[in-house]
Amino acid sequence: DAGVTQSPTHLIKTRGQQVTLRCSPKSGHDTVSWYQQALGQGPQFIFQYYEEEERQRGNFPDRFSGHQFPNYSSELNVNALLLGDSALYLCASSPKGKAADTQYFGPGTRLTVL
Amino acid sequence: GESVGLHLPTLSVQEGDNSIINCAYSNSASDYFIWYKQESGKGPQFIIDIRSNMDKRQGQRVTVLLNKTVKHLSLQIAATQPGDSAVYFCAEKGMGPEGGSYIPTFGRGTSLIVHP
Numbered sequence: 498d499a500g501v502t503q504s505p506t507h508l509i510k511t512r513g514q515q516v517t518l519r520c521s522p523k524s525g526h527d528t529v530s531w532y533q534q535a536l537g538q539g540p541q542f543i544f545q546y547y548e549e550e551e552r553q554r555g556n557f558p559d560r561f562s563g564h565q566f567p568n569y570s571s572e573l574n575v576n577a578l579l580l581g582d583s584a585l586y587l588c589a590s591s592p593k594g595k596a597a598d599t600q601y602f603g604p605g606t607r608l609t610v611l
Numbered sequence: 612g613e614s615v616g617l618h619l620p621t622l623s624v625q626e627g628d629n630s631i632i633n634c635a636y637s638n639s640a641s642d643y644f645i646w647y648k649q650e651s652g653k654g655p656q657f658i659i660d661i662r663s664n665m666d667k668r669q670g671q672r673v674t675v676l677l678n679k680t681v682k683h684l685s686l687q688i689a690a691t692q693p694g695d696s697a698v699y700f701c702a703e704k705g706m707g708p709e710g711g712s713y714i715p716t717f718g719r720g721t722s723l724i725v726h727p
Binding site (some may be wrong): 501530537538539540541542545553555587588589600601602603604605 | 652653654655656657700702713714715716717718719720
């Protein structure tokens with residue numbers, strides 16, 4: 498079992514561009530959550546998907562959007578990139594409705610906006 | 612909104628010593644807390660959790676203590692090893708959407724450095 502995988506591992510973009518990050522959940526997991534982790538900070542919740550719909554959203558602007566596919570994999574899209582969007586983007590998967598000890602994080606995608 | 616924070620940004624210990632990482636929380640209604648370990652280049656990894664109806668919980672080499680009176684949480688690591696070097700986060704776990712998974716609110720983190 499490969500666990501939670503994310504791609505790409507690193508990405509460099511310029512201001513105003515758009516980016517798509519990808520996540521494959523751990524086998525048997527149907528819920529995917531995305532987090533933004535700025536340098537030296539804890540992860541901040543962006544949104545959670547299950548059954549191919551956004552179910553809950555954190556305090557992030559509409560420039561952040563996502564999608565979940567029938568195979569439970571997910572994408573995070575960020576439009577009109579700002580310098581402040583530079584961060585590690587983490588994906589976490591879990592079985593629906595389960596608690597913390599069943600949630601697994603991926604290694605993240607490091608996004609740098611120049 | 613409510614916050615979860617840590618007292619110290621960095622803790623340095625010698626291999627074999629016991630480590631104590633502290634965390635303060637501000638939401639008195641919080642009833643579920645989790646400790647995570649994040650190694651360089653990896654995502655956070657669940658270590659141990661505790662519910663508010665408990666004041667202590669033990670795992671393998673780790674103990675979490677909860678003091679609801681002063682809204683304080685601590686993680687104790689016994690016989691600290693170089694492999695314990697990482698950033699440790701406490702998190703308050705809020706209820707997610709109906710049918711969905713819980714969503715943690717993370718604090719800033721404490722960097723634990725273990726010297727051989």
